Amino acid sequence: MNHNMSLNMLLSMVISALVIFSGRPVTGGRILLAGLQIPSHLLELQEIGQALARLGHSVYLSIDNNFPEREKLLKPGIRALTFYGMDTTFPQFWSKEASHALMDFILGKVRRNLKVTLRFATQDCTNMMLDEEFMSKVRALKFDLILYDGFSLCPCNAILPYHLSVPGVTVTTTLMGWDARVPVNPAMTPTMLLRHSDRMTFSQRLINTAVYLIASVYRISDYNTSLLQRFAPEVNSWTELQQHTSVLYIVLHDHLLEWPEPQMPNVIRTPGITTRPVGELPRQLRDLMEAATDGVIILSFGSVTGQLPAEIVNKFLDAFSQVTQTVIFKFGGGPTKPPSSVPRNVHLLPWLPQNDLLGHPNTVLFITHCGNNGQYESLYHGVPMIGFPLFGDQHHNAFRMVQHGYGVDMNILTFTVDELVNNIHKVFDEKSFKIAIQKASNIVKSRPMTAQDTAAYWVEHVLKHGGEHLRTGAMDMPLYQFLMLDILLFVLLLSFLSGYILKTILAVVCRKCLKRQTKQKQQ
Incomplete structure (x- = not known):
């Protein structure tokens, strides 16, 4: 009897495997990840890349030879395709010079010219496209598809799939619906350039509509078209290039942090692309977390933390000295020297396994600069937030967090020690924050597929079936006809x-x- 049951189970497993893999090609595809050379952007691409590698595809990542700690950044199962800086007119976006300039901008010390900023941001694309050895390797590998960073400020990576006549898939957190010819209604869908919710007054709807129109006609990225003119002179704008190149848009947010909006077949939402169940912590961190009986506060501003001036760091430390929780403070990697005096409950660490720390049951608060990935990791694990937005879409991200009831936001330039202490107590004392974000966490975890697997499924779908059936006629319409x-x-x-x-x-x-x-x- 047991023998027959074992045979039946084995037969069932074999049949299931045949059903699952029957539609998949015997040999996997060859996929290139091309992103803005910033850790958070490259990590987003690699999360999808790892899911594809697990399905048997060969996945490569284009990465600058001088990128700091590139070995630590590179995920298992993904191979590096190195390019070298050919044009040194502007520093790379991840360089120390860029970090200093960004912090000066955040602190209001400089007002950078827009054209200079855009040229600054697209330097790595220029280096990649001008490196003939790199381009020769890319051509020789004959990629089936290129997954590229569609960041609105510099969507220059779209030039690579277009130049090679390879299907492209856009990965982005800043999709302006009209650019992808999604029929977004400005009366109920706020642009990420404003601090509006989906319930707007007449004046807010008027301003929101005006911003949609202006942003769609006068594209910021179109100020910098040198690469476009060189490698795609027949195309008029970066937006037009993406409409020709991208067969699929993978958008890394949804209504749990944004607001509901219509969707077309070629737009797939995979919020929380860096979230995952908790992994095992290093022993030192595990012991620290388990000993924190009053709870743990995590503070991380990503790669910008080490650039914060000493006076701001000291304000955080003064506030933390007045709470009973253990504080793990990501600190380092910049010119700011470690403070001479640190409260006993505060631990300064140069690197944090952020997702795993947020998932620990003793974590009670996340203090963040409101990057999209960090916010979704906090949401996934049900941890309320205090936001200190610094630049770009982070101000909008902080606003959406407050509107959904997941936390409070503060001003990095003007906050006081007492304000921070009061807000920490507010988040702990008012249970509505925990209830709201825990409900969102339960919704995310109830979904049948993870964000990584969802993205990988649709990339495989395009590899097997192409993307023409996902496109609408609107993709070929000029804006005036679409509207x-x-x-x-x-x-x-x-x-x-x-x-x-x-x-x-x-x-x-x-x-x-x-x-x-x-x-x-x-x-």
Whole structure:
């Protein structure tokens, strides 16, 4: 009996495996990840890349030879394709010079020229495309698909799949729906450039609509078109290039942190791409977390933390000295020297396994700069937040966090020690924060597939079936047709003409009536 059951189970497993893998090609595809050379952006791509590698695909990551600690950044199962800096006019985005300039901008010490900033941000794309040895290797590998960073400030990585005539998949947190020809309604979907929710007043809806129109006509990225002119001179803008190149848009947020919006078949949402169940912590951290009977506060501002001025760091330390919780403070990697005096409950560490720390049951609060990945990791593990947005979309991210009831936001330049202490107690004392984010956490964890597996599924879908069936005719429409401006103009002209004709007819009829009445009176 047991023998028969074992045979039946084995037969069932074999049949299941055949069903699962029957549609998959015998040999995997060859996929290149091309992203902005910033750790958080490269990690997003690699999370999808690892899921694809587990499915048997060969995955490569384009990475600058001088990228700091590149061995630590590179995920298992992903091979590096190195390019070398060919143009040193501007420093790379991850360089110390760029970090200093960014912090000066955050602190209000400089007001950087927009064109300089954009040239600054696209330096790594320039280096990649101008490295002939790198491009020769890419051509020789004959990639089936390129997963590229669609960051709105510099979507220059789209030039690579276009130049190689390879299908491209955009990975982005900053999708402006109209660019992907998604019929977003500005009356209910706020742009990420504003601090608006989906319940706007008349003036907010008016401003939101105006921003949508202006941002769609005057694209920020189109100020920097040198690569476009060199490698795709027949294309007019970066937005047009992406519409030609991208067969799929993978968007790394959804309504649990943003607000509901319509979706087309070629737009796939995979929020929380860096989230995962808790892994085992290093022994030192594990012992520290388990000993924290009053709870643990995690503070991390990503790679910017080491750039914070000493006076701001000291304000954080003064506030933490007034709470009973253990504080793990990511600190290092910048010019700011470690403070001479650190409270006993505070531990300064140069690197944190952020997702695993947030998932520990003793973690009670996350103090963050409101990066998209960190916010979703906090949401996934049900940890309330205090946000200190620094630049870019982080101000919008802080606003959405507050609106959804997941935490409070503060100003990094003006906050006081007392304000921070009060807000820490507020998040602990008001249970609504924990209840709201725990509910969102339960919703995320109830989904049938992880964000990584969802993204990998749809990339495989495109590899096997192509992406033409996902495209809509709107992708080939100019903006004025997509927004029906020509139809609205036609209706307005028709209404004006009809009104004019009606007015003319009435005037003629009235004149005739008056003439008849006058004639009758004269008789």
